[in-house]
Amino acid sequence: MNPVLSVRGIERSFGMDVALRGVDLDVAQGEILAIMGPSGSGKSTLLHILAGVLTPDSGTASYRDPSTSETAELSALGEAARAKLRLSEFGFVFQFGQLLPDLSAVDNVSLPLLLAGQARKVALRQARRWLERLGLADHAEKLPSELSGGQAQRVAIARALVTAPKVIFADEPTGALDSLSAEQVMLTLTELSRASGTTVVLVTHDARTAAYADREIVVRDGKLSGLSR
Numbered sequence: 001m002n003p004v005l006s007v008r009g010i011e012r013s014f015g016m017d018v019a020l021r022g023v024d025l026d027v028a029q030g031e032i033l034a035i036m037g038p039s040g041s042g043k044s045t046l047l048h049i050l051a052g053v054l055t056p057d058s059g060t061a062s063y064r065d066p067s068t069s070e071t072a073e074l075s076a077l078g079e080a081a082r083a084k085l086r087l088s089e090f091g092f093v094f095q096f097g098q099l100l101p102d103l104s105a106v107d108n109v110s111l112p113l114l115l116a117g118q119a120r121k122v123a124l125r126q127a128r129r130w131l132e133r134l135g136l137a138d139h140a141e142k143l144p145s146e147l148s149g150g151q152a153q154r155v156a157i158a159r160a161l162v163t164a165p166k167v168i169f170a171d172e173p174t175g176a177l178d179s180l181s182a183e184q185v186m187l188t189l190t191e192l193s194r195a196s197g198t199t200v201v202l203v204t205h206d207a208r209t210a211a212y213a214d215r216e217i218v219v220r221d222g223k224l225s226g227l228s229r
């Protein structure tokens with residue numbers, strides 16, 4: 001395997017609460033990986049360490065840029081360097097899309113491009129193109145409150161994809177959706193990621209959501225327990 005993300009011997013506690021107790025994991029380039037497991041088992045903590053949102057207490061977490069093969073050891077970088085890397089390399093989708101409520105769909109999608117220094121006109125054009133690809137062209141000017149849950153989550157996927165990230169991290173992307181919308185969101189996410197060779201790491205409780213992944217792993221009590229598929 002040629003991993004894009006790699007963690008070794010990861011341990012992480014929050015005060016007395018031990019979230020991860022020795023996790024080793026490699027995620028291959030282009031792979032769609034589902035992290036499953038009971039509530040409180042450490043799934044989100046693992047996702048956050050893979051994404052450089054959190055650093056481990058011990059162990060290493062690294063990211064290899066698939067286009068240059070340069071490796072960054074996330075666990076050794078400071079917050080500012082990790083934030084910069086996250087913005088340029090990664091996309092994020094959360095349970096509740098976390099769209100900015102006062103911005104239209106197209107403004108939400110263009111935001112990461114503006115943050116990356118793109119001119120507004122170009123950013124808006126690209127954002128519209130992504131909304132079209134996600135079947136949301138007619139909803140571009142709507143506020144998040146005027147969208148259904150599934151539509152809002154597809155806007156969040158457009159926002160995650162607009163910067164052409166190397167890896168998408170999704171924490172319970174279907175957690176707030178009915179089963180039909182969940183299916184549409186997972187189809188969209190996996191089709192677009194496969195088409196662009198984007199690696200996806202997603203955390204989910206839901207076996208139907210995990211079924212869209214190439215591989216499922218299970219976290220139990222802070223450790224990887226038997227691979228479920």
Ligand SMILES: Nc1ncnc2c1ncn2[C@@H]1O[C@H](COP(=O)(O)OP(=O)(O)OP(=O)(O)O)[C@@H](O)[C@H]1O
Binds near residue numbers: 037039040
């Ligand atoms: N920021 C934090 N502050 C304090 N404790 C935390 C924090 N984040 C996680 N924990 C604790 O670490 C453990 C693992 O949490 P984590 O969120 O990783 O689990 P999870 O498997 O994602 O749970 P869920 O499925 O309920 O979201 C839990 O005991 C949790 O209370």
